[in-house]
Amino acid sequence: MKFYMDSSIFLILVSYNTFISSPKSSDNTLVTYNDNRPVKACFVVLVRNSELDGIMSTMVQLEKTFNSKFNYPYVFLNDDYFTEEFKERTSALTRAETKYGKVDQQMWGYPDYINQTLAAESRAEMAKMNVPYADSESYRHMCRFQSGFFFRHPLLDEYDYYWRIEPYVDYTCDIDYDVFKFMRNNNKKYGFTITFTEFPQTVPSLWQTVMNFKRDHPDVVAHWPSKEDSLIKFVASKDEESYNGCHFWTNFEIASLELWRSNDYLKFFHYLDQSGGFFYERWGDAPVHSIAASLMLHKDKFHFFNDIGYRHSAYTHCPSEPEYRDKCSCDPNISLDYKDPISCLSVYDAAF
Ligand code: GDP
Numbered sequence: 001m002k003f004y005m006d007s008s009i010f011l012i013l014v015s016y017n018t019f020i021s022s023p024k025s026s027d028n029t030l031v032t033y034n035d036n037r038p039v040k041a042c043f044v045v046l047v048r049n050s051e052l053d054g055i056m057s058t059m060v061q062l063e064k065t066f067n068s069k070f071n072y073p074y075v076f077l078n079d080d081y082f083t084e085e086f087k088e089r090t091s092a093l094t095r096a097e098t099k100y101g102k103v104d105q106q107m108w109g110y111p112d113y114i115n116q117t118l119a120a121e122s123r124a125e126m127a128k129m130n131v132p133y134a135d136s137e138s139y140r141h142m143c144r145f146q147s148g149f150f151f152r153h154p155l156l157d158e159y160d161y162y163w164r165i166e167p168y169v170d171y172t173c174d175i176d177y178d179v180f181k182f183m184r185n186n187n188k189k190y191g192f193t194i195t196f197t198e199f200p201q202t203v204p205s206l207w208q209t210v211m212n213f214k215r216d217h218p219d220v221v222a223h224w225p226s227k228e229d230s231l232i233k234f235v236a237s238k239d240e241e242s243y244n245g246c247h248f249w250t251n252f253e254i255a256s257l258e259l260w261r262s263n264d265y266l267k268f269f270h271y272l273d274q275s276g277g278f279f280y281e282r283w284g285d286a287p288v289h290s291i292a293a294s295l296m297l298h299k300d301k302f303h304f305f306n307d308i309g310y311r312h313s314a315y316t317h318c319p320s321e322p323e324y325r326d327k328c329s330c331d332p333n334i335s336l337d338y339k340d341p342i343s344c345l346s347v348y349d350a351a352f
């Protein structure tokens with residue numbers, strides 16, 4: 001999305017620390033355009049009817065900490081039809097608009113070139129290695145959908161930015177500014193709170209497939225930033241011969257839809273999809289998004305939302321700086337960031 005300056009827009013130099021404090025690499029002084037025009041943005045969630053209690057819990061916290069002040073709409077997606085109860089109870093939790101969509105067969109199903117017998121055999125093989133979701137067919141459809149299709153769902157057509165949410169997560173800090181305007185006004189494309197390390201058994205051929213894509217698509221690679229300007233060090237081993245497993249946890253994303261709708265990403269996804277790795281292995285949307293964004297975007301397009309306290313499953317991000325103590329209800333002592341080796345935040349920092 002282009003940013004146009006006109007007379008109503010003032011260029012303000014903000015010392016970033018006074019606005020929102022972030023440690024280490026994201027501690028940049030930013031040029032902030034005080035552009036108050038509305039942003040076309042929404043929450044998006046893929047969710048099952050059976051997770052109604054979980055998404056209600058998520059929404060209550062999101063409304064309390066952020067959205068009661070900003071009223072961004074919610075887009076609910078499902079591979080099944082949402083029940084009336086689901087629609088009634090979720091729409092009752094917000095003053096914002098709520099939309100409900102079904103995902104069609106093309107976005108959630110086997111492409112005709114996938115050998116389903118082979119896919120079943122590889123699921124059985126993976127199950128022997130105790131990999132989470134090894135034997136789940138629906139998990140693979142979900143990861144493929146989140147990797148290559150959610151941003152093409154017609155209900156998202158009118159939006160430029162999204163915040164992905166999930167059932168059963170916590171938001172633990174008050175957010176007093178509009179995160180979508182922050183993204184637009186600072187020309188950010190990808191925001192995260194938690195970085196994580198992938199189980200290597202789920203993505204054995206992903207990196208090689210990405211390298212093959214680079215070899216076969218110099219037309220696309222021509223648009224990518226130089227290695228130095230990219231975030232390749234966040235995802236690559238030292239010799240760049242393999243994937244280091246680091247990724248942004250995609251259950252939380254505040255990002256640009258334009259990034260995924262770009263011809264470059266669509267070609268990238270299509271190439272990956274045709275290799276079959278979503279089904280013959282168990283490629284997650286997190287490594288796919290993270291590797292793509294790390295190669296395609298200049299590293300100044302990323303933002304660590306340190307100020308958004310967040311918990312998904314057993315893992316938490318909680319800011320430790322004193323200015324957040326009154327705004328957050330989480331415990332900074334259990335924040336994953338630099339404490340747990342499963343976090344990749346220090347690898348992220350080192351990439352700058
Ligand atoms: P994890 O975070 O990797 O453990 O995976 P989750 O089970 O949380 O799934 C990720 C997201 O996709 C969540 O928002 C789920 O509600 C949703 N999801 C996963 N599988 C399905 C499915 O088969 N149907 C629907 N409608 N949603 C799903």
Ligand code: MN
Pocket residue numbers: 166251312
């Ligand atoms: Mn989850």
